[in-house]
Amino acid sequence: MPRFTSEFDETFHSDVPLARLRDHFADVEAVIAHYGHLEHADRRDDRTVHFVLPPQNHGVTTFNGRYTCQWTVVDDHTVRWRTVEDGSGNMWSEGEATFREEGGRTAMHYRHTLAIDLSVNRMLAKMIRGVVAEVTRRELRAYVLRMLAAA
Numbered sequence: 001m002p003r004f005t006s007e008f009d010e011t012f013h014s015d016v017p018l019a020r021l022r023d024h025f026a027d028v029e030a031v032i033a034h035y036g037h038l039e040h041a042d043r044r045d046d047r048t049v050h051f052v053l054p055p056q057n058h059g060v061t062t063f064n065g066r067y068t069c070q071w072t073v074v075d076d077h078t079v080r081w082r083t084v085e086d087g088s089g090n091m092w093s094e095g096e097a098t099f100r101e102e103g104g105r106t107a108m109h110y111r112h113t114l115a116i117d118l119s120v121n122r123m124l125a126k127m128i129r130g131v132v133a134e135v136t137r138r139e140l141r142a143y144v145l146r147m148l149a150a151a
Contacts, residue, residue, distance in 0.1 A: 001118065002120060002122065003115050004115065004116050004132040005115040006114050006132070006136035006137055007112075007113055008113075009109075010110055010144070011110070012148060013106070013108075017106065018099045018101055021108060022077070022078075022079055024151040025079050025097050026073045028048070031049065035143060036143055036146070037054055038054070047071050049069055050068040050086075050088075051067055051069065051091075052064070053091075065090060065091045065116060066091065067089035067090070069083055091116045091117075092113075093114050096110075097109070110144055118132070
């Protein structure tokens, strides 16, 4: 089964104080609330959530994403997240948001890698790889903007 990997890397600026913005991006309740289209999200603990996305049919395949992800506040300026392998997933998420004060505002460098397994043949995988990457990057950017607006 082909795996599609997308990278998203962008710096954003906010008037929200650094510590508050960092804590917001590490708050699993905020993540769930602003994730976007979800079938459901099960909070496993204060740092871990199991996500199930609604089925998506794009004509060539149907995809029902699921994964378990854990967030960690690494230090005063860094939040990281990564998939926790539990055997039930077909998506993998890993990333980091770093925060710094810049000219009276907070700058957030947001880096996210998302991988999904799709049930398509290799020829079709070559044809849609770029489209999947672009759609994923767009969704990740929209998520970050929703989180920033809610902070």
